Amino acid sequence: MTGRIPQAFIDDVLARTDLVELINSRVPLTKAGTNHKACCPFHQEKTPSFNVNGNKQFYHCFGCGASGNAISFVMDYDRLEFPDAVDELAGRLGMEVPRDALATPSVSPGLYDLMSAASDYYYANLRKHRPAMDYIKQRELSEEVIDNYKLGYAYEAWDGLRKQLAGSDKITHDLVETGMLVKNDNGKIYDRFRDRLMFPIRDRRGKVIAFGGRIINDGQPKYLNSPETPIFHKGRELYGFFEARQANRKLERMVIVEGYMDVVALAQFGVTYAVATLGTATSESHLQQLFKTVNEIIFSFDGDQAGQAAAWKAMEIALPLIRGDRMVRFMFLPEEDDPDSYIRKHGKAHYEKELVESMPLSEYLLTSLSENTDLSVAEDRSRFIARMQTYLEKATDPIYREMLMEAVAQKLDMHPEQIRASLGVDTVVTNKQNTQTSSHVKSMTPMRMLITLLVQNPELASEVTVTDWLLQVQTPGADLLKQILDILHSRPHLTTGALIEHWRDQQQYKQLQRLATWEHLIETDETRQEVFRDAISKVFAEIRQTRRDELLAKRKSRGLDDAETEELRELLASKA
Structure with a gap:
């Protein structure tokens, strides 16, 4: 699933997908006039407020505000990332997702099929093997988990797996490629995983892509992971x-722990939002994935030296990624505990309370850097500031960096300006005009x-044959209007959802979604066309007024040439 999906292909998928049929296959819909209704699948309700418009290929819930097209629905309902949602819809239509020049060679679907078959094989083995089930019972894992x-x-x-799956040289080759079989220097081929409790590793679509295995009896290594493979x-x-x-x-936070068994054990006690890295340190890619789903990430590590080292590396990766409402916290367990043993001792409620009250990244950073330091001593204070500067430079969000400097100043009982001066950092100036606008529907200016009307009725784009005149319009929204018109002129059959x-x-996405659901009470096509033309006339009037004001100001200050004088005369004569 690498490479950018061409927009034309996305348009085609949406054009061929019947949104009503798609949603009805998951949520039973009832006909309601020209639309369809149901109880919203994204929040609990007794009275249906979830509306699906087949003509616009757009849905909206008046209860919780969920809205979007077929891709949005699959992403939210099936919990898929964007490329996987497009892939899912394309698969329903028998279409293959293309990639642009950035794409890497595609992976054979057969590799995924083999991994799924291997997972089924291991799963079937579990209940047949007493030592494995004894270990499961020892860890008190339920059938559900x-x-x-x-x-x-x-x-x-x-050769257990090989005998089960490798019916041909091609399958044997593919099992070696997926890391399930090992081929040594002598050409001998054998199973990689033996006498191990198996943990299937699934990607965002739920496809098995690798395994982790924990030894059941004595042996090393205790945990064994699949190697890097094409998938x-x-x-x-x-x-x-x-x-x-x-x-x-609805996920509110994610917890990162150190191992597979920690994830499974936490799930056993109802903490079903934990993940673990796969034999590697936490990476930027890991955190970026999680931040697409939640705004809060908590590292829950063992309190031993290894856990402390892992936490510090994670902090260095996370620091540049914090912005806006993102939050990163650190929860350290007693040295004798891991998440598995801790939650068994104290229970879910206590563990989750500890998560909520865990240490914010900023506090962890300042506390760690000031360890073994006497901040009443000038030399130690200077050294602390010097250490802190390295991490302040890693903070990419200026507001967050400003807050870190204020925290440093408070810790040292100094004025923030003194800290900034010592670090050579300017004060962050915020612009109130850049703050997020209210979600309430604004009054309808002609441009809005x-x-x-275009978002809700894309066919109205035929009323405007050229768009270059919008380059002269200084009214906010003119550039967006031009983009919409240009897209609809090149793709005149786009629905609201596809547009x-x-x-x-992009930042305009949610704004356009809100406009798509705005009830303006303009019911007939004829009335909509009339209102649209009237709004165009008002925008042209604004252009003329702006030009009149420019020429009048110039005549007063510098004078006009003959052409400008004639233009002003005509504008004044046509003044409404």
């Missing part, structure tokens, strides 16, 4: 991420009315 995480067992035999990249994947999204309709898709991941 076993099934949700599809835990399995790899027999001690050197598995350790630095990008997180164990338990798919399962967490399946278990929680034009954009709203808005062109702004996904």
Whole structure:
């Protein structure tokens, strides 16, 4: 799933997808006039407020505000990332997702099929093997957890999996490529995982891409992971991420722990939002994935030296990523505990209370840097500031960096200006005009009315044949209106849902979604066309007024040439 998906293909997928049919396959819809209704699948309600418009290919819930097109629905309902949602819809239509020049060679679907078959094989083995089930009982894992995480067992035999799956040289080759079989220097081929409790590692779509295995009896290593393969990249994947999204309709936070068993044990006690890295340190890619789903990430590490070292590395990766409402916290357990043992001793409520009250990254950073330091001594204070400067430079968000400097000043009982001066940092100046606008519907200016009517009725774009005149318009929204018109002129059959898709991941996306659901009470096509033309006339009037004001000001200050004088005369004569 690498490479950018061409916009034209996305348009085609949306054009071929029947949103009503798609949603009805998951949520039973009832006909209501020209629309369809249901109880919203994204929040609990007794009276249906979830509306689906087949003509616009757009849905909206008047209860919780959820809205979007077919891609949005699959992303939210099936908990998929954008590329995977497009892939899912394309698959329903029998279409293959293309990639642009940035794409890497595609992976054979057969590799995923083999990994799924291996998972089924291990899963079936588990309940047949007493030592493995004894270990499961010792860890007090329920049948539900076993099934949700599809835990399995790899027999001690050197060729158990190979005999089960490798019916041809091609399959044997593919099993070696996926890391399930090992081929040594002598050409001998054998199972990688033997006598191990197996943890399938699934990607965001739920496809098995790798395994982790814990030894059941004596042996080393205690944990063994799949190697890097065409479908598995350790630095990008997180164990338990798919399962967490399946278990929680709305995730508020994610907890990062150190191992598979920690994830599974926490799930056993109802903490179903934990993930673990796969034999690697936490990477920027890991955190970026999580921040697409939640705004709060908590590292829950052992309190031993290894846990402290892992936490410090994680802090250095996370610091540049903090901005806006993102939050990173650190929860350290007693040295004798890991998340598994801790939650068994204290229970879910206590563990979650500790999570909520865990240490923010800023506090962890300042506390760690000031350890073994006497901040009443001038030399230690200077050294502390010097150390802190390195991390202040890593903070990319200026507001957050400012807050860190204020925290340093408070810790040292100094004025923030003194800290800034010693670090050579200017004060951050915020612009109130850049703050987020209110979510309430604004009064309909002519420009806003034009954009709203076009979003809701893309066919109105035929009323405006040229768009270059919008380059002269200084009214806010003129550039967006021109973009909308240009897109609709090149793709005249786009629906509301497909049109808005062109702004996904841009700041205008949510604004356009709101406008798509605005009830302006303009009921007939004839009235909508009349209002649209009237708004165009008002925008042209604004252009003329602006030009009149410019020429009048110039005549007063510098004078006009003959052409400008004639232009002003005509504008004054046409003044409404």
